[in-house]
Amino acid sequence: MVNNTDYVGTLFDNSDSNPSKITLAFTMAGVALKKGHSASVILMVDAVHLALPNALDNVNIGAPFEPAGELLEAFIEKGGQVLVCGACMKHNGVEESAIDKRFIVISGDDVVELLMNAKGSLQLN
Numbered sequence: 001m002v003n004n005t006d007y008v009g010t011l012f013d014n015s016d017s018n019p020s021k022i023t024l025a026f027t028m029a030g031v032a033l034k035k036g037h038s039a040s041v042i043l044m045v046d047a048v049h050l051a052l053p054n055a056l057d058n059v060n061i062g063a064p065f066e067p068a069g070e071l072l073e074a075f076i077e078k079g080g081q082v083l084v085c086g087a088c089m090k091h092n093g094v095e096e097s098a099i100d101k102r103f104i105v106i107s108g109d110d111v112v113e114l115l116m117n118a119k120g121s122l123q124l125n
Helices: 019-034 045-051 068-077 086-092 108-117
Strands: 007-011 039-043 081-085 104-106 120-124
Touching (some): 007 019, 007 108, 019 039, 039 108, 045 086, 068 081, 081 086, 081 108
Parallel strands (some): 007 039, 039 081, 081 104
8 A cells, every 4th residue: 555645646648649747647636745645646648658777868858957867866866756557557568667667666546545645636637
């Protein structure tokens, strides 16, 4: 079971389909942490490919936004958690052994629980 969190950002796109949504997801999650809230970003559907190590290294949409890889590192360093939908991983052929070891694989039950208990959420689809 995953710890409940104040803010949940849910991301559905990968770096090929929409790098702006990736950047926005980690920017807003970082803002939640700066404001003293706990925060999580859930990677679902095609976004599970972002769970692979270094997947965000080349995602940079430009000013005024920071590169997504830097946003991710700051987010994790400040206590944010990145969660990955296990069923979406299976559907997309992403093996759990291949993802970033700092990320947590979760179930659909976990997703619902997190969203229902969060103070706020942002779905980027």
